Amino acid sequence: MSVxxxxxxxxAVSRLVTYLRIxxxxxxxxxxxxxxxxxxxxxxxxxxxxxKDLAYFGRFGTRGMGYTVPLLKRELMRVLGLNRTWNVxxxxxxxxxxxxxxxxxxxxxQFAYVGLFDVNPDVVGQDIRGLRVRHADDLGSFARATPxxxxxxxxxxxxxxxxxQTLVSxxxxxxxxxxxTIIQPRTVPGSSDVADEWKQVSVENVDFLAGMKRLAFYxxxxxxxxxxxxxxxxxxxxxxxxxxxxxxxxxLANTDVEE
Amino acid sequence: MSVxxxxxxxxAVSRLVTYLRIxxxxxxxxxxxxxxxxxxxxxxxxxxxxxKDLAYFGRFGTRGMGYTVPLLKRELMRVLGLNRTWNVxxxxxxxxxxxxxxxxxxxxxQFAYVGLFDVNPDVVGQDIRGLRVRHADDLGSFARATPxxxxxxxxxxxxxxxxxQTLVSxxxxxxxxxxxTIIQPRTVPGSSDVADEWKQVSVENVDFLAGMKRLAFYxxxxxxxxxxxxxxxxxxxxxxxxxxxxxxxxxLANTDVEE
DNA sequence: CGCTGTGAACGCGTTCACAGCA
DNA sequence: TGCTGTGAACGCGTTCACAGCG
Numbered sequence: 084m085s086v087x088x089x090x091x092x093x094x095a096v097s098r099l100v101t102y103l104r105i106x107x108x109x110x111x112x113x114x115x116x117x118x119x120x121x122x123x124x125x126x127x128x129x130x131x132x133x134x135k136d137l138a139y140f141g142r143f144g145t146r147g148m149g150y151t152v153p154l155l156k157r158e159l160m161r162v163l164g165l166n167r168t169w170n171v172x173x174x175x176x177x178x179x180x181x182x183x184x185x186x187x188x189x190x191x192x193q194f195a196y197v198g199l200f201d202v203n204p205d206v207v208g209q210d211i212r213g214l215r216v217r218h219a220d221d222l223g224s225f226a227r228a229t230p231x232x233x234x235x236x237x238x239x240x241x242x243x244x245x246x247x248q249t250l251v252s253x254x255x256x257x258x259x260x261x262x263x264t265i266i267q268p269r270t271v272p273g274s275s276d277v278a279d280e281w282k283q284v285s286v287e288n289v290d291f292l293a294g295m296k297r298l299a300f301y302x303x304x305x306x307x308x309x310x311x312x313x314x315x316x317x318x319x320x321x322x323x324x325x326x327x328x329x330x331x332x333x334x335l336a337n338t339d340v341e342e
Numbered sequence: 343m344s345v346x347x348x349x350x351x352x353x354a355v356s357r358l359v360t361y362l363r364i365x366x367x368x369x370x371x372x373x374x375x376x377x378x379x380x381x382x383x384x385x386x387x388x389x390x391x392x393x394k395d396l397a398y399f400g401r402f403g404t405r406g407m408g409y410t411v412p413l414l415k416r417e418l419m420r421v422l423g424l425n426r427t428w429n430v431x432x433x434x435x436x437x438x439x440x441x442x443x444x445x446x447x448x449x450x451x452q453f454a455y456v457g458l459f460d461v462n463p464d465v466v467g468q469d470i471r472g473l474r475v476r477h478a479d480d481l482g483s484f485a486r487a488t489p490x491x492x493x494x495x496x497x498x499x500x501x502x503x504x505x506x507q508t509l510v511s512x513x514x515x516x517x518x519x520x521x522x523t524i525i526q527p528r529t530v531p532g533s534s535d536v537a538d539e540w541k542q543v544s545v546e547n548v549d550f551l552a553g554m555k556r557l558a559f560y561x562x563x564x565x566x567x568x569x570x571x572x573x574x575x576x577x578x579x580x581x582x583x584x585x586x587x588x589x590x591x592x593x594l595a596n597t598d599v600e601e
Numbered sequence: 602c603g604c605t606g607t608g609a610a611c612g613c614g615t616t617c618a619c620a621g622c623a
Numbered sequence: 624t625g626c627t628g629t630g631a632a633c634g635c636g637t638t639c640a641c642a643g644c645g
Binding site for chain 2: 624625626627628629
């Protein structure tokens with residue numbers, strides 16, 4: 084019950100993000116109710132999976148009824164930590180960093196860019212989105228003055244580790260790494276095990292180039308793709324209710340594909 | 343040997359990309375040999391894992407010796423399909439699409455952008471990186487004239503499904519989706535079961551916003567992070583001081599409360 | 602009854618121990 | 624001797640069947 088202090092599959096967290104996204108979409112369409120089956124279909128997983136994933140964090144539904152969209156959405160936002168504001172700095176304000184800073188949708192979710200940092204003199208001092216680009220060396224003092232929760236790494240891969248170190252040394256505990264490199268969660272030189280500040284740090288990767296290569300592989304080897312069609316809930320005589328609203332896809336069914 | 347038509351964990355494919363990246367880095371440093379232990383450390387997995395992953399695809403090492411960097415690199419490129427050229431079109435040439443088109447590193451790996459497409463009249467006709475932006479409606483005829491292997495989706499999320507459909511209808515079998523949406527691998531309206539062209543399509547996602555949210559979650563709940571410290575290969579002779587294994591459980595994980 | 606919530610079974614991916622070969 | 628390659632064990636995440644409650 085509740086969040087047992089451990090063992091939540093990382094895949095479950097990713098799926099939670101997906102469910103949240105679906106709920107937002109449903110809310111925009113003024114759909115007020117949903118079910119594990121409906122969510123499953125939209126998320127391309129099984130209904131079992133949906134219920135299990137939600138069960139890791141609480142009990143959000145009503146038996147016999149399903150889930151209330153705004154309520155479940157609010158709960159998932161809370162679980163994911165999206166009911167607070169996250170102050171973010173971006174390291175690296177090249178093309179990628181600027182694209183990130185300008186990407187719509189981020190601010191929707193309580194992510195606030197509070198600082199932009201770079202080492203390139205051509206960039207430092209510029210104004211982007213109303214934020215002055217500062218020198219990376221000033222991150223430490225900046226972070227002492229302004230609370231910074233997360234750092235986005237958008238520097239060239241050869242500088243990623245050093246930039247990450249700068250973030251961590253400034254006390255930042257969450258790093259979103261866009262560089263095509265593995266960030267070593269430790270101070271690299273020697274194993275300086277000085278009460279490692281890295282032990283508290285979470286790193287997530289957003290890896291465009293890796294995505295390209297995975298795609299190349301699976302496009303070349305379609306037979307090795309994970310079969311994405313999961314079996315539906317096997318209910319005899321299933322009627323599918325709800326969907327009070329118009330214009331939805333009332334179709335049914337077991338989309339079955341096989342090979 | 344070689345790619346037997348079997349079950350290869352998707353995670354293994356991702357790790358292969360990582361190994362390849364490490365090998366490239368080693369080659370740049372003129373390191374000619376490596377080992378499963380070395381790769382494991384750099385990739386942050388176990389040596390067992392490295393050997394098993396490689397074993398899915400062949401035998402690339404020499405017992406007692408390890409792996410030859412250029413050789414293993416070449417083999418992994420072959421396995422991943424990176425020893426050929428992939429012709430790529432980009433759908434959506436807004437800020438994100440342009441950032442992708444200009445991102446360095448892509449062309450290194452035999453990915454060639456051959457077409458840019460959009461529906462925005464302000465963008466269509468522009469020249470980007472020497473490529474004229476065409477209207478999305480022209481993709482079909484374009485693809486008939488020029489072989490296109492992959493399509494990168496960089497359109498706003500509400501247009502992602504339709505744009506994906508355009509790609510697939512043009513005969514493209516691989517889609518890299520940058521939009522924060524799930525692409526339904528089927529023609530959405532009704533179940534038009536016309537020998538579903540989608541069945542042959544691979545979709546990979548690169549999801550910036552999802553990464554942000556996962557990061558928020560794990561930064562909020564550090565104790566739920568997947569423990570990234572894997573046991574090393576038990577080396578003879580090497581004494582490994584048992585890490586204090588600092589009590590990593592406590593603190594706020596309970597997202598309960600409140601309601 | 603309908604759909605959620607959940608302990609238990611299952612199967613897959615990771616881990617392991619060791620066989621095999623330079 | 625050293626490190627790879629691999630069948631087998633293990634454990635975790637997914638799947639399942641059904642209990643629980645509207």
